[in-house]
Structure formats: C-alpha cells, structure tokens
Amino acid sequence: MTERTQAPYARIAAELRGRIERGELRPGDRVPSTRAITQRWGVAMATASKVLATLGQEGLVRAVPGVGTLVAARPAASQGRRPATAEDDGAQRGRIVRAAAAIADAEGLTALTMRRLAAELGVSAMSLYRHVSTKEQLVVLMADAAFGEQALPERPPAHWRDRLELSAALQWRLYRTHPWLAGAMNLSRPLLIPNGIRHIDWALAALDGLGLDDDTRMHAAVTLFGYVRGHAVDLEPESDAARTSGVTGQDWMRAQETRLAALADGGxxxxxxxxxxxxxxxxxxxxxxxLTALLDGIAIRITTPPN
Known part of the structure; x- marks a missing residue:
C-alpha cells in the first residue's frame, strides 16, 4: 500500500514510527499529543487517538498519567539495534542547532526557547538537555555553526588589505543571513568559538611581516572583527520591526522625508x-x-611594505 492510499492514521503512525526507529525520538521523549496531531496533520480527534493506540500496540509508546505519551523505554522496533554512539549524539546536536538557528533567523533570538525548540522538533524539552546543557550553550553552538557556513579560502589574496576586506565581507554576509548573530557576540566576554577565532587568526596572518608588533596586530584584528559586528547589531532590531510592522527601513525613511526636510530647511x-x-x-x-577608513589607519602604521 502506498503512502497516498494509506489510511490517515496509518500514514501518521508510520511517520512517527520512523522517527522513533531513527532515534529522532528517544526513550522518554514525548510524542505529539492527540491535540497536536489534529493540529499538525489536520485530522479528527478519533484519528489522532488511533495513531497513538497503534503505536502503543506496537510497544513503541506508553501513556504516562499527568505527563503524556512517551517513547517506551525499550521500543520494540529498536531491538537488536546498535546503542547510541558519540557520532549519534553529534548528529542529534547538529539537528538541534540547525532547528534553533532556523527559529532565530525567522523570528529573532528572543523567540528561541527550549520549549519552543522542542515543539518544533517534536520532542520533550527535557530531552534537549541530553545534547545541550543550557540555552546559552546552544547559542554558542549556533554562532559557531553560523561562522562555519562561510569558509575562508585556503589560498587567500596576496595583499593584506584584500585579505582583510574579504574577511569583513564574509562576516557581513553572515550577519545578514543570521540577523541575531551580531547581538549574540560580545567583545567584553567573547564567545570562544573555533570558527569565529578563525577570522581573527586570518587577520593576524594577513598583517604578519609588515613591521607591526604582536600587540598592534591583535588590536587591529579584533578591531576589524568588532567593527563589522558593531555595524551589524542593528540588523536584528530592523528585521523585527519590519516583520511586526510590515514596513521596511527604506519605507520608514521615505515616510520621514517631510519631517527630515523640515529639520534640514529650518536653518x-x-x-x-x-x-x-x-x-x-x-x-x-x-x-x-x-572599513576603508579603518584599513587606511592600519596602512599608515605599516613599516615594512608588502612584497
């Protein structure tokens, strides 16, 4: 029987069964309630009840009074399967990070809660803590994953200035893609993420051999990183304002033209x-x-011209 010809309850049960067998729903995780099933799949309450009854008869789930329906401690479908490994845990953590970033990209970082993320993944909020200890750790993982999306080339441009301009452009592109990212960074208490430090290392290497001491090179590298990040801090508030009001920043500025002209023309x-x-x-x-002014300032400090 194909998926199209399956009864609705059987099709939904098969989808949930697959998630359990793949380890996406683990023992102790909550499965969607009858109400959640009716809302997500658009079926009647009786159909939703039959979904859970079918999974219960297969030994995959169990009802816990006052809690809900949970994946059984030893699901029948998992007998004989290999135990979870560090690789499995890494895959689950990656899935959590991607889902969390998708929420933050679409609705801002304040919309991301562990409960919301769990609902998006169809698991219990407590199950997330097997893979991330706190929301703060989750944000660190999200930031590292975001910076990892834009790989710095293995063969960088030859000139130091071209190299720093490329790093700044890649960072700006990341902040544009993930408006929440700039607000998650902090130069006073920096996120020690490998993919972020890679940009610092890239800038330090670009400035090597130019007659600059280590302190100057470090200040220049971190200032460049902080400059792009600071310029991008407005991206998330603007994204939130555009989403809630339906008015873009450009539209807002055009609407202020009369007031701005009055200020300018008043003398x-x-x-x-x-x-x-x-x-x-x-x-x-x-x-x-x-950026041009910043790089010009670095240029006048260089005592050994590049080859």
Missing part, C-alpha cells in the same frame, strides 16, 4: 542641510566607508 543645522543633499546613506555604504 538650525546648516552643515547637515548642505551635506544631506549630496549623501545617499545605506547600511552597505556606511560599512564600506568605515
């Missing part, structure tokens, strides 16, 4: 009024202007 701010007419500010133009 109280003559320098501002004069420069305003010739300026077209965007997040990217501001980023590039500051």
């Amino acid at each position: 109280a701010f003559p320098a501002f009024a004069g420069a305003r007419a010739a300026s077209a500010l965007t997040p990217e133009s501001l980023l590039q202007y500051g």
